[in-house]
Amino acid sequence: MLQRPRRRCEGTAMGAIVLDLRPGLGIGPFSLGMPICDAFAQIEQQPNIYDVVHVKYYDEEPLKLDIVISFPDHGFHLRFDPWSQRLRLIEIFDVKRLQMRYATSLIGGPSTLATFVAVYALFGPTFPGIYDKGRGIYTLFYPGLSFAFPIPSQYTECCHEREAELPLEFPDGTTPVTCRVSIYDSSTDSKVGVGALMDKACAPPLAAGSLYMEAVHVKLGEEIWFTVGGQHIPFGASPQDVWTELGRPCGIHQKQVDQMVIHSASDPRPRTTLCVDYFYNYFTRGLDILFDGQTHKIKKFVLHTNYPGHADFNSYMKCNFVIYGSDFGGSFHQGEGTAKRMITPSTKWEQEILGDCGRAAIQTQGSTSNPFGSTFVYGYQNVAFEVMKNGYLATVTLFQS
Numbered sequence: 001m002l003q004r005p006r007r008r009c010e011g012t013a014m015g016a017i018v019l020d021l022r023p024g025l026g027i028g029p030f031s032l033g034m035p036i037c038d039a040f041a042q043i044e045q046q047p048n049i050y051d052v053v054h055v056k057y058y059d060e061e062p063l064k065l066d067i068v069i070s071f072p073d074h075g076f077h078l079r080f081d082p083w084s085q086r087l088r089l090i091e092i093f094d095v096k097r098l099q100m101r102y103a104t105s106l107i108g109g110p111s112t113l114a115t116f117v118a119v120y121a122l123f124g125p126t127f128p129g130i131y132d133k134g135r136g137i138y139t140l141f142y143p144g145l146s147f148a149f150p151i152p153s154q155y156t157e158c159c160h161e162r163e164a165e166l167p168l169e170f171p172d173g174t175t176p177v178t179c180r181v182s183i184y185d186s187s188t189d190s191k192v193g194v195g196a197l198m199d200k201a202c203a204p205p206l207a208a209g210s211l212y213m214e215a216v217h218v219k220l221g222e223e224i225w226f227t228v229g230g231q232h233i234p235f236g237a238s239p240q241d242v243w244t245e246l247g248r249p250c251g252i253h254q255k256q257v258d259q260m261v262i263h264s265a266s267d268p269r270p271r272t273t274l275c276v277d278y279f280y281n282y283f284t285r286g287l288d289i290l291f292d293g294q295t296h297k298i299k300k301f302v303l304h305t306n307y308p309g310h311a312d313f314n315s316y317m318k319c320n321f322v323i324y325g326s327d328f329g330g331s332f333h334q335g336e337g338t339a340k341r342m343i344t345p346s347t348k349w350e351q352e353i354l355g356d357c358g359r360a361a362i363q364t365q366g367s368t369s370n371p372f373g374s375t376f377v378y379g380y381q382n383v384a385f386e387v388m389k390n391g392y393l394a395t396v397t398l399f400q401s
Contacts, residue, residue: 016109017049017074021100024144024186027090030078032185033204035212036085037283037306039069039078040314050074057082057308060390063346067308074098081203083346084213085306085318089192089201092181100181114178116140116168119147131156132195138168138176139193144186146193149176211285216303218323221382221400224301233289235400236297242280242289251281255290286319301398305345309372310394318345321396323383343396349387354380360387 019028026032029042043050052073058065063082066089070077075094080087092098092108099109105122108114119140120126129140136156140147155170169175184192185204192201206212215227223234231245242249255277276293290300304316323343360376363386375394376387386395 016097016099018099018101018106018109021102021107021145021183023102023142023183025183026087027076027092027100027183030087030090032087032090032183033206034087035317036067036069036080036087037314037317039080039087043069055308059309062307062309062390062392079201084203086203086212088184088203089198090183091198092183093179095178095181108181114147114181116147116149116175116178119178130191130193130197135195137179137194139191139197141191141193144184146182146184146191146197147178148180148182148194150179151176213318213320214285216285216287216319216321218303218321218383218396218398220323220398224321224398233298233301235299238296238298239280239291242298246282246285249280249289250283252278253281254278255293283316286316299399303396303398305393305395307388307392307394309390310375310388311372312394320345323396343393345393347393348391349378349385349393 021027022031024032026034029046030039043053050071052071054068054070054072056068056070065082066079067082067085068077068079075097076090076092078087079089079091092100095108095114096110099112100107102122106112107118107122112118123142123145126140126142129138131138131151133156136151136153138149138151140149149168152170180194182192182194182198182201184190184201187204188200188202190200190202191197209228211226211228214229217225217227219225221235223232225232229245233242233245277299278291278293280289280291282288286304286306288300288302288304289298290302291297292299303319303321304312306313306316306318321344357378357380360378362374363377364374373389375389378385378387381401382399384397384399385393386397388394
């Protein structure tokens with residue numbers, strides 16, 4: 001679990017914040033389908049509000065469970081699909097800590113209880129919900145929005161084996177108070193709530209022509225190819241060529257001293273030699289392009305997976321690269337029987353995919369500033385793989401041998 005530096009103790013918020021509730025779309029500045037990098041950007045823009053932030057993920061198998069950004073002081077968290085890293089579900093787990101504004105009315109927070117009757121009055125009629133007998137939870141559904149209500153055991157007959165009357169009231173005149181609110185995409189008409197129902201939430205479909213998670217095919221030693229835009233970027237291309245194909249880079253910076261050069265017997269330069277090579281950074285494409293400082297031609301591509309648990313996490317969006325095993329024989333397209341040798345950001349590292357390359361080089365990326373530990377670099381002809389301790393790829397560097 002990662003935790004941002006904070007300026008006050010957790011749990012000492014000055015009062016519930018108010019966020020606009022948009023059923024099926026999002027809450028406050030957070031929209032369903034947004035990439036995790038965009039969510040962090042929103043957090044950084046309002047540090048006084050979102051100053052206690054927890055990031056939770058499954059370190060050993062990062063594709064198995066959601067990446068979660070949690071705001072414990074405000075009682076809600078954001079769930080991101082681990083593969084696409086897009087927001088699929090927003091959960092308010094402590095409704096007393098977060099006040100929601102819908103149209104011109106407020107609900108939730110310490111002063112406005114989100115009771116069944118209040119929810120029904122604000123959002124209007126709906127069909128009877130689902131009662132989970134094992135959990136003792138009754139869930140009420142609206143398009144892209146659900147409310148979960150705990151039902152005391154003595155009143156289970158109000159929900160069990162028959163349609164509950166709406167608005168739900170118990171025989172003693174009381175009404176349940178919501179314990180969880182879920183906001184999710186409604187385009188699939190799925191009912192999303194607590195327990196197994198939570199897994200039904202999916203990030204909304206990308207817009208036609210979206211470049212997010214665009215597949216980038218790799219032809220080792222020759223070029224990369226973008227499938228949506230159709231751009232081909234070969235080794236040896238100039239900065240002008242790259243601008244024409246990909247547009248203005250997000251950043252440009254001079255390359256630092258190459259710490260791996262000491263392993264090259266053919267390069268006699270001391271490690272203190274200043275490097276005049278420079279990078280074009282395309283953070284939104286998960287890509288860096290390295291130009292030779294003298295010839296101004298492309299000499300390397302660096303593709304980033306943006307996994308949590310790596311020092312560069314949240315610096316880049318995920319690059320959805322595809323390398324086929326047949327590439328190593330010179331064929332660009334996937335051939336019969338090569339699917340098992342396909343390398344993507346989801347590939348867990350096994351050297352036998354490409355054959356033995358000897359011992360891995362250890363990369364620390366600065367032990368004092370990197371809390372995640374070292375990674376391992378495996379080099380082959382025209383490509384090097386940076387592998388995290390959990391066996392997943394952090395970066396792929398393409399070059400011409």
